[in-house]
Amino acid sequence: MQIGMVGLGRMGGNMSERLRAAGHEVVGFDNDPAKSDVADLKALVDALAAPRAVWVMVPHGSPTTATVHALAELLSPGDVVIDGGNSRWTDDLEHANHLGDRGIGFVDVGVSGGVWGRTNGYALMVGGADPDVERLMPIFTALKPEGEFGFVHAGGVGAGHFTKMVHNGIEYGLMQAYAEGYELLAASDVVTDVPAVIKSWRKGTVIQSWLLDLLDRALEADDDLSELRGYAQDSGEGRWTVEAAINHAVPLPVITAALFARFGSRQDDSPAMKVIAALRNQFGGHAVTSAAGSVEKGADAPGADVTPPVG
Structure with missing residues (x-):
């Protein structure tokens, strides 16, 4: 097959190489010109024969949404977009609707395997319509590990990223x-x-x-x-x-x-643990460590004159 790959970082770049090694043609685009085969998204779309398949492998959130919306203006009815990033599954539904209004298919793929995937294969969790997934099976087969495991069509749009x-x-x-x-x-x-x-x-x-x-x-x-x-x-x-x-x-x-x-x-000095230390000092006279690092005995701590409850 022929496929466009948007985003050629640690995941997208290695996935492209695994696909090429399996005999597929990959046209890649990245914001880093040194990694790209084409100058921009329009050139990527122009380099692909219809019906096109474009795999998006960029950070989730606004970068993915911006890329999907840009592709929506460039692709044609019958084309399909694959989001293989770590997008939230609720975003998939919005992207599918946006593309679907233009007759463009959408498939979401949860990808696991990290930097080892190029050699060992990637576990793929796929969501989307049956015809779109079936059409892309040669790509999925090349990316997944050898054998029966490592691939699932989990359900409709959103099921891949939910999984x-x-x-x-x-x-x-x-x-x-x-x-x-x-x-x-x-x-x-x-x-x-x-x-x-x-x-x-x-x-x-x-x-x-x-x-x-x-x-x-x-x-x-x-x-x-x-x-x-x-x-x-x-x-x-x-x-x-x-x-x-x-x-x-x-x-x-x-x-x-x-x-x-x-x-x-992420806490160098946990506020919650400061409260625990303070309370232990107050009720039990336990030693506490000051912010300067010195150890203070409990008994003379501020608040020691508080009258405890009865019963």
Whole structure:
């Protein structure tokens, strides 16, 4: 097949190379002229034979919306746009309606695989109309891992990104569980070789996974992770997963806690923990550490004359 690829960063660029290796023709456009095959979106559309297929791989939100709207003015009825970024599934419905008014199809694809996808293949979670998805199957087949797994047509428009949203929420929970287990091992006086423990778990255990393999790889490069700062961003999909759970009254305590743990990682000195320290000092006379770093004993703390409730 012939396909246009908009966005040639870490994901879009590697996906384009995997498609080319499978024999497909990819015409790429990126804001970086050094990466592009064409000068602009119009030139990309002009380089494709009708009916055209254009894959959008740019950051979610306004960049994706702007690209979809620009393509809507350039493409023709019968063409199809694929959004493979991490868009919110509700945006998919708006994009599909905007393009559908012009007779242009829309398919949303949740893509997992990261920088390893070019070699190992990408897991694809697809939403869209049956004819559009069927037409694009040669592209999906080239991108997915070999074998029967790694691809699902999850439903209509929005189903692909909704599925990827839940996938990423699960990822949050798994990563947090590994992180907490690692911290407990490292804090123990009993375990003397934490990296060796992680490595031993990679085979034959019920918690073996690709994420565990990646943790082992990270520890091989930095055995106590001292070169890293304990700070973790969130892509947005964890938040959307929790919001969807609230809207559907589905309890997600693990995923929600994992999301909040990432928020906590961004605090150098947690305001909530300051309150906890202050309260422990007030009611129990527990020692507290001042902002200057000195340790103060409790008993003479401000507010010590407050009369406790009776009963």
